[in-house]
Amino acid sequence: MRFLMLNWRDPKNPLSGxxxxxxxAYLVALKERGHEAFWFANDFPGAxxxxxxxxxxxxxxxxxxxxxxxxxxxxxxxxxxxxxIDQHHGIPWYAPWWSGTNCVAYxxxxxxxxxxxxxxxxxxxxxxxxxxxxxxxxxxxxQFMTGSESTQRAxxxxxxxxxxxxxYGIDLKPLTQLEPKPFAPPLRLIAVxxxxxxxxxxxxxxxxxxxxxxxxxxxxxxxGGGEVEPQLREQAGRNGLSGRVTFTGLLGEDEKNAQLRQxxxxxxxxxxxxxxxxxxxxxxxxxxxxxxxxxxxxxxxLHDQTGIVTPAETPIAVAEGIIQLLKTPxxxxxxxxxxxxxxxxxxxxxxxxxxxxWLESQASPKPRS
Numbered sequence: 001m002r003f004l005m006l007n008w009r010d011p012k013n014p015l016s017g018x019x020x021x022x023x024x025a026y027l028v029a030l031k032e033r034g035h036e037a038f039w040f041a042n043d044f045p046g047a048x049x050x051x052x053x054x055x056x057x058x059x060x061x062x063x064x065x066x067x068x069x070x071x072x073x074x075x076x077x078x079x080x081x082x083x084x085i086d087q088h089h090g091i092p093w094y095a096p097w098w099s100g101t102n103c104v105a106y107x108x109x110x111x112x113x114x115x116x117x118x119x120x121x122x123x124x125x126x127x128x129x130x131x132x133x134x135x136x137x138x139x140x141x142x143q144f145m146t147g148s149e150s151t152q153r154a155x156x157x158x159x160x161x162x163x164x165x166x167x168y169g170i171d172l173k174p175l176t177q178l179e180p181k182p183f184a185p186p187l188r189l190i191a192v193x194x195x196x197x198x199x200x201x202x203x204x205x206x207x208x209x210x211x212x213x214x215x216x217x218x219x220x221x222x223x224g225g226g227e228v229e230p231q232l233r234e235q236a237g238r239n240g241l242s243g244r245v246t247f248t249g250l251l252g253e254d255e256k257n258a259q260l261r262q263x264x265x266x267x268x269x270x271x272x273x274x275x276x277x278x279x280x281x282x283x284x285x286x287x288x289x290x291x292x293x294x295x296x297x298x299x300x301x302l303h304d305q306t307g308i309v310t311p312a313e314t315p316i317a318v319a320e321g322i323i324q325l326l327k328t329p330x331x332x333x334x335x336x337x338x339x340x341x342x343x344x345x346x347x348x349x350x351x352x353x354x355x356x357x358w359l360e361s362q363a364s365p366k367p368r369s
Contacts, residue, residue, distance in 0.1 A: 001082040001363045002036045003027065005106075006071055006093040010041035010058050015226075017194050018277045019108050022147070022168055023087065024054060029352040030359060031055040038081075040074065042067045072098050083363035085145075090115070090127060092134055096142055102364045105144045108274030109296060110135070110154040117198035117271055135159050143362065147275045150295035166358060168275045169351035170284065172257065174340040178286040183264055183332040186217035187322065190263035190287075192256065192278040193270070195226030200292075202228075202235055203269035206315035207322075209239045216323060220245045221263065223256055261285040264332075267318060268297055276300030279307070280346050283339030288332065290321050304331075306339035 009016045011024055027037040036057070043049075043060040051058050061070030071093060075081075086095040087106040096103040115127040136159035144160055146152055147168040155163045189208060193199040201222060211218040222232065222245065229247065236245035251259065260266065266282040266289040273296030279289045280300060288307040291297040301307035308325065310317035325332055344350075 001030075001360065002038070002079065003030050003083050003085065003359065003363065004038045004040065004075075004081045004099075005085045005087060006040050006095055007087040008042050008064075008067070008089050010039055010060065011053055012047065012058075013041065013044050015194070019087070019089070019274070021277070022108075024056065025169060025348055025352060026355055026359070027056045028054050029348075029356040033356055033360075035360075038078075040067075040071045068093050071095075075099065083359060085359070086142075088134075090131060092139065094138070096139075102362055103142060104359070104362050105139055105142045107144055107146050107151060107155065109151050109272055110158060112154075112272070114198045114271050117196075132158060145358070148296050148299050150272075150299055151274060154295060164358060166355045167346060167351055168277055168280075169346055169348035170277060170280050170343065171253075171348060172281055172284040172343070173347060174284040174343045175261075175286055178336055178340060181264065181286065181336070183326065183329045185326075186219060187211070187265070188263045189218055189220045189265050189267050189322075190223065190259055190282075191220065191267050191269075192223040192260070192282075193226075193268075195222070195224050195229045195232060197228055198271045199226075200269040200271060201232055203292075203313075203315045203318065204267040205232060205235055205239070205241065205245055207267065207269075207318035208244060209241055210315055210319040211322060212241070212244065214319065214323065216319075216326070218244070218322075220267070221259055222247045223249075223251055223259055225250045257281070257285055260287050263287050265290055265322065268292065268301075269313070269315075269318065270294060270297065273297050273300070280343050283307075284343040286336050286340055288335035288339055290318055290325075302338075302342075306335055306342055 009020050011020050031037045038057045040059045042063050047060050081101055084095045084099045084103045085106050086093045090111045115124040140159050144163040152163045152165050191201050191204040208218050208220040260282045268291040272294040276297045282289055289301045290308040291301045292313045293309050298309055303309035308321045310321050
């Protein structure tokens with residue numbers, strides 16, 4: 001069978017993140033089952049028009065607003081595909097109306113308020129309106145695939161009828177033995193994300209300031225890069241956190257995992273997530289997470305079982321949650337062991353066979369009309 005993924009970014013795009021890691025894993029799994037896997041993505045400076053990554057044939061063309069037309073133009077020159085996967089990131093590819101074959105819509109999260117993180121009025125309003133219109137009318141009867149029940153509920157509420165949940169996976173296997181890591185000051189906190197407005201790393205920095213102000217020595221390591229890094233650095237300097245907030249930039253997987261392993265807690269304060277892969281990655285390294293009560297994260301971190309879900313989306317709630325946990329270090333140890341044990345069921349070896357089988361079931365040799 002021939003599978004085509006439509007996604008704005010590919011693994012080499014400077015802005016690629018968790019969505020691209022998951023996408024690559026699914027396509028590699030299909031390739032290993034004997035299928036052909038293609039990935040059409042936006043062009044970016046310095047990129048090749050075509051290349052092969054991990055056995056996946058990557059094609060790039062166009063940019064924001066034009067890549068849909070480029071994808072359609074390229075598609076017409078190809079042999080028929082059995083399944084086109086239309087991956088939404090706020091704006092879809094409208095593949096069901098030009099591909100002439102079976103289509104699945106793939107979504108990580110309903111953006112909703114995330115539009116306001118990136119755009120001012122009226123563009124944020126326009127983004128939300130077109131998103132709601134697409135789900136309620138254009139894509140209402142299209143089969144969706146997503147990674148969390150939170151997103152499934154949001155899609156149903158938006159008007160989409162058929163949504164299949166297939167859990168995300170991680171490459172990490174949990175540590176077989178957790179080394180001692182007493183939960184006591186000075187605390188080592190870590191935030192891992194693309195430094196974009198919707199990730200709200202500024203909340204993690206503010207929570208670190210509050211902890212230190214309340215007499216709890218704490219340090220925060222920020223792993224990742226992105227457009228808001230200058231503002232975050234300025235915030236850390238302005239709030240007297242010199243030496244207490246470290247920016248590592250992008251790290252390789254081994255370096256990132258080492259940082260996760262050393263930290264006491266992962267702090268995740270996004271507006272919302274499709275899932276929160278780094279929560280599971282931290283758990284695999286014996287590090288619980290404290291997260292905001294938002295879609296995706298409330299499933300990645302199980303409150304009072306593998307970590308803490310704060311009662312409010314505020315830095316004060318993060319700081320107070322950590323202070324309360326300091327009073328019960330035995331609970332912290334329970335979080336560590338329960339979290340590490342839980343991640344075993346989310347390893348890709350458990351997830352990918354189900355995902356690939358489901359995608360195969362959606363495919364058809366029906367030619368394009």
